[in-house]
Amino acid sequence: MKEFIITENKSEKAVLVGLITPEQNERQVNEYLDELRFLAETAGTVAVKKFTQRLDHPNQVTFVGKGKLDEIKEYVAEHEIGLVIFDDELTAKQIRNLEKELTVRILDRTSLILDIFASRAQTAHAKTQVELAQYQYMLPRLTRLWTHLERQRGGGVTMRGPGETQLETDRRIILDKISKLKKELEEIDRQMSTQRKNRGKMVRVALVGYTNVGKSTLMNTLSKTDVFAENKLFATLDTTVRKVIIGNLPFLLCDTVGFIRKLPTELIESFKSTLDEVRDADLLIHVVDVSHPSFEDQIEVAKRTLSEIDKVNKPVIMVFNKVDRFTFTPKDDDDLTPVTRENISLDELKQTWMARLPDSCIFISAKHHSNIEELKAKMYRKIKDIHVTRFPYNDFLFQEYEEDEFV
Numbered sequence: 001m002k003e004f005i006i007t008e009n010k011s012e013k014a015v016l017v018g019l020i021t022p023e024q025n026e027r028q029v030n031e032y033l034d035e036l037r038f039l040a041e042t043a044g045t046v047a048v049k050k051f052t053q054r055l056d057h058p059n060q061v062t063f064v065g066k067g068k069l070d071e072i073k074e075y076v077a078e079h080e081i082g083l084v085i086f087d088d089e090l091t092a093k094q095i096r097n098l099e100k101e102l103t104v105r106i107l108d109r110t111s112l113i114l115d116i117f118a119s120r121a122q123t124a125h126a127k128t129q130v131e132l133a134q135y136q137y138m139l140p141r142l143t144r145l146w147t148h149l150e151r152q153r154g155g156g157v158t159m160r161g162p163g164e165t166q167l168e169t170d171r172r173i174i175l176d177k178i179s180k181l182k183k184e185l186e187e188i189d190r191q192m193s194t195q196r197k198n199r200g201k202m203v204r205v206a207l208v209g210y211t212n213v214g215k216s217t218l219m220n221t222l223s224k225t226d227v228f229a230e231n232k233l234f235a236t237l238d239t240t241v242r243k244v245i246i247g248n249l250p251f252l253l254c255d256t257v258g259f260i261r262k263l264p265t266e267l268i269e270s271f272k273s274t275l276d277e278v279r280d281a282d283l284l285i286h287v288v289d290v291s292h293p294s295f296e297d298q299i300e301v302a303k304r305t306l307s308e309i310d311k312v313n314k315p316v317i318m319v320f321n322k323v324d325r326f327t328f329t330p331k332d333d334d335d336l337t338p339v340t341r342e343n344i345s346l347d348e349l350k351q352t353w354m355a356r357l358p359d360s361c362i363f364i365s366a367k368h369h370s371n372i373e374e375l376k377a378k379m380y381r382k383i384k385d386i387h388v389t390r391f392p393y394n395d396f397l398f399q400e401y402e403e404d405e406f407v
Helices: 026-042 066-078 092-102 109-120 124-144 166-198 215-223 265-270 276-280 295-309 346-350 372-390 392-405
Strands: 012-020 045-054 083-086 105-108 204-209 240-246 249-255 283-289 316-321 361-363
Touching: 012 026, 012 066, 026 045, 026 109, 045 066, 045 083, 066 092, 083 109, 092 105, 092 124, 105 109, 109 124, 124 166, 204 215, 204 276, 204 295, 215 240, 215 249, 215 283, 215 316, 215 372, 240 372, 249 372, 276 295, 283 295, 283 372, 316 372, 361 372, 372 392
Parallel strands: 012 045, 012 083, 083 105, 204 249, 204 283, 283 316, 316 361
Antiparallel strands: 240 249
16 A cells, blocks of 8 residues: 655654545546545644555444455554544444544544644634534434533533433533524524625625645735635635725635535534635636646536535636646657646647636746736726626726726
8 A cells, every 4th residue: 555755744654544435436536535645634643654445335333344444444553543534424423433443543534634623713703604504413412422511611500301311401502502603693694695795796706626736825915815725725714805906907816615525514514614715706716726637626626616606696706726746757759658737738738628617717927926907907807897786887997097007
């Protein structure tokens, strides 16, 4: 099995586990595990090895087969591994059995993402959303909890009835917390909805896309502000809105939480209010990391998530970011194997399906400010078309500016 390079960081060591099934082939599983490794690093864990197994479907008891479980168990014991992370969501039964067999902490992809969200949430709004998602994830897995939730409960009359089991008590407590958090979110949502209405009729532009594609960096470049951005998944959770002016045209630009494969249902539900900025947007800037080997898959993930958020078709500018990091390996003349994505240059890629998007796509480097002025010009024309439908008496001003600046 391929081992990852271990850094000098003294973080907890972990191994990753994924399944090759009829629904996901070996290449996809390896890509998912690479992404899981990135998630683990974001959470402060060092992934040192990955295990894969080919099965028609996950084992209902231990997720992987007995032979593979023994192999993982041996490696964990020999290398003092403290954490095993599975790429798919585990049931309470699977988690309980895996913890018993491996005697280490067990996480699945969903719980890892929730942990990252919990550590990244800054505002009361984001913290409430994450807490709600955590309790919704926890509810069907109560049978594996080793500590009683009643210790977290404040004063008041106990809900424990005659003959009621601890599991039933814990379930009641969590349901109470979920109900309370939903009410808190409803109140926060009403306040945020009022804030959005108070912004008036200004055109709203939303940066959307897969996580870690450079949305926050582009936000900083366009708005000349300092929104937190780093090379980690989910660096930004809270929606940031800035007033931006291109030329003489003002508009609102918002940075949103990134999307990811297998995004937990609990997070989609609890973060709907954050994504209201996407629903209210007049123009979407879909940012893509063109240097990523699976950027086309990431585009599809983002499109699927966007379709779940808002069924209305809105104008979109496809921004292919990180052109400065794009690499490829040319094929030798005597190499008769099929051409892959890794063998195609950026210029060749531009002649594929991208060639059909000449008016709504652009290639940039937000970090190095490459082609930013061209992006601004493209945004200007799109935003102006929306703006003059609301303020038609301003049309002559924008025409005059466009002639002076962009033509």
